[in-house]
Amino acid sequence: MVLEEIAGLIGGAHVLSRDELAGRPRDFWTKEPTRARALVRPGNVAEVSRVLALCNARGQKVIPEGGRTNLVQGTQAAGDEILLSLERLNGIADPDARSATVMAEAGATIQRIQERAEVAGLRFGLDFGARGSASLGGALAMNAGGLQALRYGTARSQVAGLEAVLSDGTVVSHLTPFTKDNTGYDLKQFFIGSEGTLGVITRAVLHLHPLPAGADTALLAFDDFGAAAALLGALRAQLAGTLSSFEIMWGEFFDFNTGEQGVGTAPLARGHAYYVICEAEGFDPSFDRQRFETLIASAFERGGARDAVVAQSERERREIWNIRENFDAEIRLFGTLVDYDLSLPIDAMESFAEAVRRELQAKAPQNRGLHIMGHLGDGNLHLTTGVPDPEMKPLIDELVYGLIAAHGGAISAEHGIGITKKRFLRHSRSPEELALMRRLKTTLDPANILNPGKVIDVTGPVTLEGRVAQ
Ligand SMILES: Cc1cc2nc3c(=O)[nH]c(=O)nc-3n(C[C@H](O)[C@H](O)[C@H](O)COP(=O)(O)OP(=O)(O)OC[C@H]3O[C@@H](n4cnc5c(N)ncnc54)[C@H](O)[C@@H]3O)c2cc1C
Known part of the structure; x- marks a missing residue:
């Protein structure tokens, strides 16, 4: 019945039945089939609102989904839920160079937003391996981090304004492009990182940054963790904000991933305790390269680095990053x-x-x-x-x-x-924090229809002391 009503709201072609979904993998990581009542694909914010209002009135559970690349069973359905895909809301406006922002809809992929920004000479600061499939809505709902969080912050820092639809269909829209906006509570942060449990993100205004002119990348070996960590401090201080990545690999990982089962070649000798990849992206390639090489040389001569190599070409840069990003061999090893x-x-x-x-x-x-x-x-x-x-x-x-x-x-x-x-959240959050999370959830989604069973269980209104109120 509810599916027929939704078909009436968004068109039958955008309601996929249980049978049509059965052959589709549940998510990126498994061949398990999707078990859900249906998948619905609204085409605009008004349709998202109407679908949610209807589901709320009918007590129908809804799981928002983007590219299904999350790593925590975040879009997993038990069987009776409706999956709400944002794939048809995928527009990206022209970037605004003056405010260095771009407005994008939740279904746009991270890669398309990056590409759109680059055409305008700007950079979108969110980047990770699943960029081609992951959606903006999913990345914001997960507060994704990734490879450049050191420089640009996680998803939370990328958002100037946000639009979300509450479980009852109310559209909460605050699509401002400002860096400063002190007009009361920062409501967008309720939805960012809430994993689809507090509202459905439909659009966002994103901060952009100047597009760097080049990248300098080095791989260093250390036998002392303190020396590796000290290099981070030195590069932060001396690279004038151009340090984009500072990655560490313990020796066992490096040795395996550069060995026969891995990429098969090691730019530096194996056998050290730690390896660091650092990358700086600046705006003056010849000056940047000289400064970068001087800093790496000094890490080698005085900073405790045992070995170091600076990539001399894009191919060498990719070879260095491949050591860090190649997980296929690890999957074969560990089963x-x-x-x-x-x-x-x-x-x-x-x-x-x-x-x-x-x-x-x-x-x-x-x-x-x-x-x-x-x-x-x-x-x-x-x-x-x-x-x-x-x-x-x-x-x-x-x-x-x-x-x-x-x-x-x-x-x-x-x-x-x-x-x-979910079971382990108590290791990182106090009873008071968990109780407040439950109160937020029950306030914003009293019928518990939005992605139920994810992040935190809600069985009823919860007091700040952590008790379920009767
Ligand atoms: C190869 C690979 C590499 C990765 N590397 C990184 C990494 O370096 N750093 C990192 O942080 N993450 C990484 N990830 C995981 C990353 O968090 C997700 O890929 C991405 O953020 C999720 O986007 P998605 O569109 O696939 O969302 P989905 O997986 O579809 O959904 C994720 C969650 O968000 C909710 N959701 C989806 N859309 C919306 C919406 N519009 N409104 C509200 N809720 C919504 C869902 O209900 C679910 O709870 C990686 C994943 C892969 C496969």
Whole structure:
């Protein structure tokens, strides 16, 4: 019945039935079929509003979806939900060079927004591997981070204005292009990072930045974590805001990924404890290159770097990044991947990594190794291991998240919570914070129709003390 009503609102051609969806993979990561009541594709904001108002009135659960590339089962349906795809809302306006902003609809991919900005001589500061499939709405709903967060911030920092539709169909629109807007509560931040649980994002005005004229990239080897971290401070101070990326790889990851099973070639000798990729993108290529090489040389001569290479061509630059970004070999090695996206203070990273290695050996000695790498400059590490028996994953989850809490870290740096990490949110958020999150959810979505079961469970109104009010 509700599907016929939705077809009446947006046209039958834009309502895909359960059977039509059955052959479609649930998300980017699995061959499991989609199990949902239907997928609906409204064509504009007014249609999104009408569909949500109707679903709210009927108690119909709705899961917003973009490119389905999230890593936390964020768009997973149990069976009776309706998937609400924003794919038809994919317009991108001409960038406004004066305010350095662009307005885009939620279904536009990150790559198309990047390309549109570049034509205007500007850069959109959000970038990650899934750029070709991930949508703006999904990336904002996940508060995605990625490869340039060190310079431009996460998705939260990219948004000047936002439009979202609440569960009852109310359109909340504040599409301003300003950097400064102190007109009361910053409502857009409720929706950014809320993983489709508080509203459906339909449009945003995005900040853009000057497009750099070139990139300088180096790979360095260290045997001392402190020396690698010190280089970050030096480059931040001396590269005048042009440092875009500062990535770290623990030796085990580097050795494997440059070995026969990986990319098969190592620009620097293997066997060091840490490897760093740093990249600066400036506006004066010859001056930038000279300054960059001087800084890398001084890291080598006085800063504790054991080896270093600066890419001399785009091909060499790609070869360096491939070591960091090639996960195929890792997937083959580990089979059942057990991976983590974590934040923690840079000072705690070394002892955290050692503690994980120690406890993993003690509690899961059958593990196939521990690969650690990440965005050092953002305080974000990615850990991957593999175990022969998938049943062991909960044990390793408890081990890693327990240690992350003990080291003052967060259980999610950029991939969000979804279903995968919901159980562990208590490791990073206090009972008061969890209770406030529930209050926000029940206020904005009292019927709990929006992406239910993701991020936080809501069984009824919750008091600040964390009790479910009767
Ligand atoms: C190869 C690869 C590399 C990646 N690298 C990174 C990385 O470096 N950094 C990083 O942060 N992430 C990374 N990701 C994950 C990244 O968060 C997602 O790819 C992206 O942000 C999600 O966009 P999407 O359109 O696919 O959203 P989906 O996966 O479709 O949805 C994600 C969540 O947002 C909700 N949602 C979707 N659209 C809307 C909307 N319009 N309004 C409200 N809620 C909505 C969904 O309900 C879901 O909860 C990577 C993923 C892949 C596959």
